[in-house]
Amino acid sequence: MNVTTTDLLAIAIFTITMMSLVGTMVGLSPIVPAVIAIALISAWGIDIGFWQGKFGAYAQAWLRARDPKYRERVSYHEAGHFLAAHVLGFKVINYAIAGIVGQSLGEVLASESFNGIEGGVEIEVDHSANSVNLLDRYCTVYMAGIAAEQLMCEGETEGGLDDIQRLRQAISSLPNPMVQERWALLNAKNLLGDRRSVLIALAEQMQNGASIEACYQTIEQAALTIK
Known part of the structure; x- marks a missing residue:
């Protein structure tokens, strides 16, 4: 994207x-x-x-955000990351939907991290954690954005290049990294597919710029309907 x-x-x-x-x-x-x-x-x-090019990045994000289909796709992508992280035990501490979460031009120009086009979900990293399946969980979260697009946007994906690059860096030392990559995508699709209604509700909240707390409440409330 x-x-x-x-x-x-x-x-x-x-x-x-x-x-x-x-x-x-x-x-x-x-x-x-x-x-x-x-x-x-x-x-x-x-x-x-x-x-540092932030004015141009802001203009691009603003223009693309006028397209309802683009906003919907990005919100599903980031909601996929958010929901997978939550289900797998990671704490989400921040998220961004490119060009949608309310930021003025002045705030963007003063920001050191704004990149304009790509959104993102930031999770809390526990460096002291020593879990056998920690890498599997991270890989699933990495691929959850692409999985969400495939599930909700008729199998097509536009975003996720950065996700794939980060995933491949994380698994580059494994004997069969491509097997891990395919497994992570399949696992993410299964995880989100079982929670499609939760994903839809969460994406709508994120598209509207809801707080982290409101997003968690949405997950809990929507999850009650599938139990």
Whole structure:
């Protein structure tokens, strides 16, 4: 899902180039695309130099968040991580739905962690834990976002590239990492599939920017209906 500010700049320059070529055919002054190009490049330079590209990232997230299908997909993806983490005994301490959780532009520009496009679920890591199946649980949580998209979005996935990269780093030393990866995805799908109604209720809450406490309450209330 991630699209960088540089990618958008490249698209904009390509569009302006095409405007220059087509403009001569329809009588458009070549000054117009030249002025637009200079303005865009200047804005890009200022954004990169002063705000590390966060203004562009915020604009991308804001624009994509106008699409209801995109908001729904992202909320299912992050709700999958959240629900799997909770079921497997991890404490969720923060989450973000890209471009949806209320943050003003000023807050974003002042933030050191905002990356704009990708959401995320942050869990509490207990470094003292010594569990035989701890890696299995982590792997399942990593793949739960992709699993949620496959379950709720007709089998298609758009997000999860970062999840897969982190998973592969975590299991790179295993004898058969691809077997572990496939197992984690299957396990996540089974876990979420048994709790589909909970996933739907949680995704709706997260899309609306509910607090962590409200999300936990939603899980508990929705879980009562499937018992």
